[in-house]
Amino acid sequence: MSDLARLHDPIVAIATAPGRGAVGIVRASGRDLRPLIDALIGAPLKPRHAHYGPLRAADGSAIDHGLALHFPAPHSYTGEDVLELQAHGGPVVLQLLLARCLEAGASIGLRVAEPGEFTQRAFLNDKLDLAQAEAVADLIDASTEAAARSASRSLGGAFSHEVDALAERIVRLRMLVEATLDFPEEEIDFLEKADARGQLSAIASAVQRVLGQARQGALLREGLRVVLAGQPNVGKSSLLNALAGAELAIVTPIAGTTRDRVSETIQIQGVPLHITDTAGLRDDAAASDEVERIGMARSWESIASADAVVFLHDLTRLDEPAYQAADAQISERLRQVDPARLLQVYNKADRTDGSARDGLLLSAKTGAGLDALRQALLERAGWQAAPEGVFIARTRHVQALRRCAEHLALATEHAAQADAQLDLFAEELRLAHQALQQITGRFSADDLLGEIFSRFCIGK
Structure with missing residues (x-):
């Protein structure tokens, strides 16, 4: 059967989320649903009025007692005849109703709907345009x-x-x-x-x-992908926890505690931020084992696809030659990142005076500077205070x-x-x-x- 022909089939599906709930809905749509109404309800339904009564099995017994609503074409969501059966929200009850609908609708070719097919029919029948359907x-x-x-x-x-x-x-x-x-x-x-x-x-x-x-x-829909990058033990996990307001990542003084990516979605002024804490970056030769090397490779993958990269520095170690050399190596590799996506951030401001540094200063421990970081991330995304017309x-x-x-x-x-x-x-x-x-x-x-x-x- 061609896809075009399938668009004229009557369809049915459970329209509520899987699992248990107070109410569950089975929805059917098609050109003429009278055989379905006769089989399950046993009497005509007044258009757009809720009718309470038994929803019947093939032998006339009640599968459940609930509401039935009939929306004749074209005054329905899909533009076709629509029948909604509202029953108790147990998964067994809804499956029984779905099976009964398919049985009763076999004569009219009723089939289970595909994902999005109700809304697709609303679009094809000019009830919604494509932007509204999305x-x-x-x-x-x-x-x-x-x-x-x-x-x-x-x-x-x-x-x-x-x-x-x-x-x-x-x-x-x-x-x-x-x-x-x-x-x-x-x-x-x-x-x-x-x-x-x-x-x-x-x-x-x-x-x-x-x-x-x-x-x-x-x-607003897709959010901003933010990656926290830097050497081991600069406070990336602490910063993730501070931004999320929860202990999501393990924090210890031991370098390399984060071995793989840890992600969390937060919101700032209604904008979703998908923040990823990555494994600490350093020379492959300095990695303690293969697991750490794999973690660092995944860190660079996340950096390449990020909308914004927070390059986190440790203010307490900036004068250490080994730390400076490692930061320089990371900076060289980060040259491939669009400067508009890169944000230089200096952590542990509570433990030193970093006022002269060229970048954002903050303390993941005390929370100082977090608001400035949030605002900087929104600016990187090109966000403006959301007017009512968005x-x-x-x-x-x-x-x-x-x-x-x-x-x-x-x-x-x-x-x-x-x-x-x-x-x-x-x-x-x-x-x-x-x-x-x-x-x-x-x-x-x-x-x-x-x-x-x-x-x-x-x-x-």
Whole structure:
């Protein structure tokens, strides 16, 4: 059976999380669910009203007593007929209900839903655009209050409205440009009379504004990967514990206590920070054993993929020649790291006067300087205090907006030439418009849709 044909199958799934709970939901969606309603309820259901009663097995006995709600098409989440059965949240009860639905729905081809298939149908039936559909998963996965609020705004259409408004402005300009292509002798006059350059400049500025908001939204969703790096026993584990507010990593005076990566996610101003404490860095020849060498290799792997690297120094050992040499070796290797991602931090300020040092001073033991470090990490990420208008966004949204901005920049170059060629101008506007449409799904490859919805949970 082709994937296209499967999209018309009626589907069913347990829509609540695995495990025990007070209430569990089994949800079905399809073009006509009357056979399912007749088999489990035994009577018609008034649309969008909760009906309490027995949810029946094949022999007429009650599997459970609960609520049944029928949402006829098109006034439902998926745009199809939807039936929700709300029962007690025991896993056995829900599995029995699911099995009964599949049995009763065999005549209409009812099958178990794939991950994200309910929301995929909502998208395909124009109940949600692609950005809103993604916001459903982002709201479920939100790790901070700010991320949840931003995902809710995107689900409500805030991001989509911004993108649609930009697309509409580009379309209006495209119409003017393409209509003028049939009158080549009027091309230059057109650019002046219609203020095409002015319109284009205003659109480009608006795209940059939305791009800035999308970057903030992507940061709220994905967080910042921070790696704590430095020599053994400089206080990386103590700093991780101080930032997390919990004893996550073992701390001892013995160098090399941390043999592998230890990670924790915290939040600063609603932004998730995925912090990794790595094994102490030193020359391979100085490593005590193979385990330590493997730990250091993993440390460098984490550093290479980090959004921000905190290079931690020990203020109490800065005058030791061996320590200085080892720090110099690490610094040389860290030259491969983008300076914008590297943060020099000096620890153990409570034990010495390090006021003259070029970098952040702190004490993981007392907590002095931690607020300055938190702020510096947010600045490294490009975070600004979250205004109420921030919407959740994904990396693909940011990339699409960047492509749109690039095409608008090329369009500006064509428009600025003395012998402006409107066909090239029009083509760049078309590509900019297409990039925006990829955000909301009005122009999207099938494989992209499959990748997005496969990451949803089953039942959603």
